[in-house]
Amino acid sequence: DAGVTQSPTHLIKTRGQQVTLRCSPKSGHDTVSWYQQALGQGPQFIFQYYEEEERQRGNFPDRFSGHQFPNYSSELNVNALLLGDSALYLCASSFERYGQFFGPGTRLTVL
Amino acid sequence: AQTVTQSQPEMSVQEAETVTLSCTYDTSENNYYLFWYKQPPSRQMILVIRQEAYKQQNATENRFSVNFQKAAKSFSLKISDSQLGDTAMYFCASEDGNQGGKLIFGQGTELSVKP
Numbered sequence: 286d287a288g289v290t291q292s293p294t295h296l297i298k299t300r301g302q303q304v305t306l307r308c309s310p311k312s313g314h315d316t317v318s319w320y321q322q323a324l325g326q327g328p329q330f331i332f333q334y335y336e337e338e339e340r341q342r343g344n345f346p347d348r349f350s351g352h353q354f355p356n357y358s359s360e361l362n363v364n365a366l367l368l369g370d371s372a373l374y375l376c377a378s379s380f381e382r383y384g385q386f387f388g389p390g391t392r393l394t395v396l
Numbered sequence: 397a398q399t400v401t402q403s404q405p406e407m408s409v410q411e412a413e414t415v416t417l418s419c420t421y422d423t424s425e426n427n428y429y430l431f432w433y434k435q436p437p438s439r440q441m442i443l444v445i446r447q448e449a450y451k452q453q454n455a456t457e458n459r460f461s462v463n464f465q466k467a468a469k470s471f472s473l474k475i476s477d478s479q480l481g482d483t484a485m486y487f488c489a490s491e492d493g494n495q496g497g498k499l500i501f502g503q504g505t506e507l508s509v510k511p
Contacts, residue, residue: 326504327487327501328501330498333497340497373439382429383446384431384443386443387440387441387442388440389439
């Protein structure tokens with residue numbers, strides 16, 4: 286049983302560009318959450334998707350958007366990249382309240 | 397707003413000994429869950445243990461157990477018989493809302509297990 290997968294592993298972009306990160310949830314999970322983790326910090330919640338709709342959103346600007354597909358996989362899009370967007374982006378999947386299971390993350394570097 | 401505080405940025409323990417990591421939280425919810433996650437240097441976040449707030453009994457998973465003090469809003473993690481592979485950053489987290497919402501993480505405790 287595959288766990289949560291994310292792609293790509295690493296990404297380098299320049300300021301002003303746009304990026305799309307992808308996540309496939311663990312089998313049997315229907316909810317996907319995205320987090321941003323700066324170096325040396327705990328993850329910060331970006332948003333959560335359930336039944337293809339954004340269910341909750343953290344304190345992130347509209348430059349951060351997402352999507353969930355019928356097969357429960359998800360994308361995180363970030364427009365107009367800033368240097369401060371450099372971070373590890375984590376995807377987590379869950380089913381009801383049994384705990385969120387994380388993927389390995391995508392390391393985004395903005396130059 | 398919910399907050400989670402881990403007051404120990406770093407800790408170390410000798411292999412085979414026991415260590416306790418502290419966590420306090422603040423929430424106005426009645427129905428919430430608490431978690432400990434482990435993030436080794438390879439960076440994948442791993443769920444260690446889960447506690448439902450309405451359950452009095454402390455959760456246990458093999459060598460990992462919690463001391464959940466609901467009135468004090470304290471949720472510490474005890475690791476028994478520490479192993480070298482336990483070396484990692486440990487995060488305490490609370491989950492708010494009745495639908496299984498966002499996780500609020502603490503700042504983390506970096507645990508080093510020494511041989």
